[in-house]
Amino acid sequence: MNTKKYLAQKLFLAALFILPAIVLGQVNTGLPSLELKTGIYRIQAEIADTPQAREVGLMNRTSMPINSGMLFIFEQKAGHCFWMNNTKIPLSIAFIADDGKIVNIEEMQAETTNNHCPKAAVRYALEMNKQWFSERVIVPGSVISGLPRR
Structure with a gap:
């Protein structure tokens, strides 16, 4: 698998989990x-x-x-x-x-x-x-x- 495609897939998966949390206000405060x-x-x-x-x-x-x-x-x-x-x-x-x-x-x-x-x-x-x-x-x-x- 080429590196660009791999990174694009990883970014897409990360966005699936991170963006909803940000939109809902569930930002990790520690x-x-x-x-x-x-x-x-x-x-x-x-x-x-x-x-x-x-x-x-x-x-x-x-x-x-x-x-x-x-x-x-x-x-x-x-x-x-x-x-x-x-x-x-x-x-x-x-x-x-x-x-x-x-x-x-x-x-x-x-x-x-x-x-x-x-x-x-x-x-x-x-x-x-x-x-x-x-x-x-x-x-x-x-x-x-x-x-x-x-």
Whole structure:
């Protein structure tokens, strides 16, 4: 097989796998991810479990796939508050107790510095596209399964 034809085939195959991911916003960020579930819905969640990853969060992104989000994991249960400085997309955040039950959900506007805090001490917070939870009738008391145990 000639080299040009071989390279063309390799590029074509690479494009088949890479372009859909780019179009869907699934660009590899280097963060680990896991699948979470709530009711009939599956969520592909990037994990922010280090101080650096939690500090950056979803800053400077311009889109996020529909059923994707970011799970923030803290070492200690506390009133971990969030804001949207340098975050370009509006988000919803669910604060989650250790048993997976959603404590409260907040809607957050892009590029704001308003604090959004849990109504009880939590170890987990899940950010999704704005109104993701309300559009699926996921409310406080609903359970998120698949959370890593600490």
